[in-house]
Amino acid sequence: MKGEPEADEEFEARLKAYEGRAAAATGVGRDPVNQPMIRHWCEAMGDTSPAYTGPDAVAPPTMLQAWTMAGLTHRPDRTAAYDELLTLLDASGHHAVVATDCEQEYLRPLRPGDEITFDSVIESVSGRKTTKLGAGYFVTTRTDVRAGGALAGTHRFRILKYAPAQRTPAPAERRPRPVVNRDNAGFWEGVARHELLIQRCTACSAPRFPWLPGCTACGGPDWDTVAAGGEGRVYSYVVMHHPPFPAFEPPYAVGLIELAEGVRIVSNVVGVPCDEVRIGMPVRLEFRRYDDELVLPVFRGVGP
Amino acid sequence: MRPGDRLPPLEIPITRTLIVAGAIASRDYQDVHHDPELARQKGSPDIFMNILTTNGLVGRYITDHFGPRARLCRVAIRLGAPNHPGDTMMLTGTVEEVDGDTATVRIVGANGLGKHVTGTVTVRVEG
Structure with a gap:
């Protein structure tokens, strides 16, 4: 990137322009809060809390984001602005993604039957950072999750969009060398x-x-x-x-x-x-x- | 519960099954959480646990300890060293602050590579 600082600054300015714009506008959860998804979650996590079963069951609070996930085939409920930002990053070689931070606040429990809606905003886009995985940009979004229209929780999420570092394969390990001296x-x-x-x-x-x-x-x-x-x-x-x-x-x-x-x-x-x-x-x-x-x-x- | 209290550690074997089950239970179909070859192409030596599973495990660690009357108010985590299959994560926690029936617990999940997760959890335990 050295030798092209102006181009970099211009690119980063283009990314920064997305700060404050909506990332999702009235996204709708694919399914209402439901007992089968709660059970699958608890089985995966090994969570046997009685709070998540029975007639008065609530959903594990940490499932908050799961209710907003698009799933395998559904297109995510993203705004055109957020799509553009991700496309810019993809097109510049930063096509890989990894989540780095998650901050959730739970205002009221979610229960089976709750219909989920959510709004999300692009809070910040970092400058270019070098990480072990490769160089990239941290994108932070903040999402309000509603159940039946009432705010149930908030969710701040940070991802790293990065260009995977080229891995040079490790040379085949060789056996330790003998120590050869005048005595041996x-x-x-x-x-x-x-x-x-x-x-x-x-x-x-x-x-x-x-x-x-x-x-x-x-x-x-x-x-x-x-x-x-x-x-x-x-x-x-x-x-x-x-x-x-x-x-x-x-x-x-x-x-x-x-x-x-x-x-x-x-x-x-x-x-x-x-x-x-x-x-x-x-x-x-x-x-x-x-x-x-x-x-x-x-x-x-x-x-x- | 008092500031300085240490929670008993929880050891979690990081199996391929746990990583994939956690990803699917959280509806996260990113290939790096189930396809080793595609994970390698993205610079990772193997598949790795998604953040939602880590979040769920941290929540479980806290509610397992504080019991069925515990209600999570806030979970804030940051990921570091990835959880790859074959590793073990040891979750530990220390009560940092107590305000009435609400405690803030600092948690660390360490694996063979270093700290997988660090963060704080605020939990209310109704009397």
């Missing part, structure tokens, strides 16, 4: 070659996993690696149902796998329904590619 870089280099490397202390030969700078058994700083043969068993596991994290589709099984080499590693147990994963279940290492950057070791269940 060798491990991830192995994974990239589809090798699961276990550290081994060159002083005492103790295997260790995950990767650490020193031996957990003797404290020795020197190590080499052995590639896991791929055989293991489920030492323990959980099945994740909730909460759902991006890029993960519950339910899924997370296992603590004891490798044949004697160390344990956490990863997904795949290839078996997650409710069939059991402690002691034999598993076999495989490498799974999740996206163009990420390969992870996972464990396939190979029967009980």
